[in-house]
Amino acid sequence: MPDVFINYRTGDGEQAAATIEEALSARFGKDRIYFASKSIPPGTPFDGHLIHGVRRSGVLLALIGPGWTGHAALRSDGDWVRREIQEAFLCDIRVIPVLVGRRTERPAKDELPVPLRKLTDCQSLRYDHQNKEYDLKQIGDTLARLVPELAAVDREAHTELPPSATHHNTAGDTYGTGVQGTVNGDVSTVREAHGPVHIGPSNVRMGDGGNYFQGGVEGGFRQNFDRSRPEEDDER
Known part of the structure; x- marks a missing residue:
């Protein structure tokens, strides 16, 4: 079952629609x-398939390009762009106008046939190829908020994994100075990494989760923590 129906006019928005x-x-x-060119199987009567597709959708995106309101076909009862939008309104399906291009303006009521004038009351989105990544994300985020079924399968949201409860800090062959952990007062020298590892001068105060070391660490340095930092440590 489709959740989003993309409505567009050939010659005035089909490239944006495909993107x-x-x-x-x-x-x-x-x-x-x-998307009609991909969703209608070969040999299937397109008229019934289109209407059925609109009725089963949760949202219809009506792509409006620079010449959309002035197209003569829009005044015809048989125009499929018009029929799809009208069907969405009749079925109480949310219609979102998508203004294609930076300079495309929202249609005025007197520019539209009476059955489509409700379109001017619908909050719109914008798609501009020069702002492609941002606009596509805005469209996707909006749909995920409006349609619960889309939120459940949102692949972008699912890739944002929570931080691990265990922290692993590793320093490989290190030359110079490194810092990690809390150090107060005098500190000493450790000789367990293919040579001396000096963990810092005296009277050094570092934050939680840090160490200070200086010199060559050819064999590597590793430290594990079994818990993440308290949330209040991040609020600063």
Whole structure:
């Protein structure tokens, strides 16, 4: 079942539509995005498939390019761009206008046929190829907030893994000065890493989770912590 139906006019937004479809399919899965050229199987009557696709969707993205409102077909009852939007309104499906290009403005009511005038009351998004990455993310984030089914399969959200409870700090062959841990007062020299490892001068105060060392560490330096830092340590 598609969750997003992409509505566009050939010659006035099909390239943007293809880019948006590709990005949304990669993020949510191709079966959740209805795009006529990919979603209608060969030999299938397109008229019934299109209407059925609109009715089963949760959101219709209406792509509006620079020449969209002035296209003569928009005044025809048989125009498929118009019919898809009208069907979404009749079925109480959310319609989001997507303004294609930096200079494309929202249509005024008197520029639209009466059945589409509700479109001017719908909050819009924008897609500009010069701001491609940001605009695609905004469109995807908006859909994930509005459609619970999309939020559940949002691949971008699932890649943001929580920090591990165990910290691993490693220093390989190190020359110079390194710091880690809490050190108060005099400190000493350790001779367990293929040579002396001096952990710092006296009277050095470092934060939690740090060590100070100076000299050559040819064999490597490793330290593990079994708990993460308290949350209050990050609030500064």
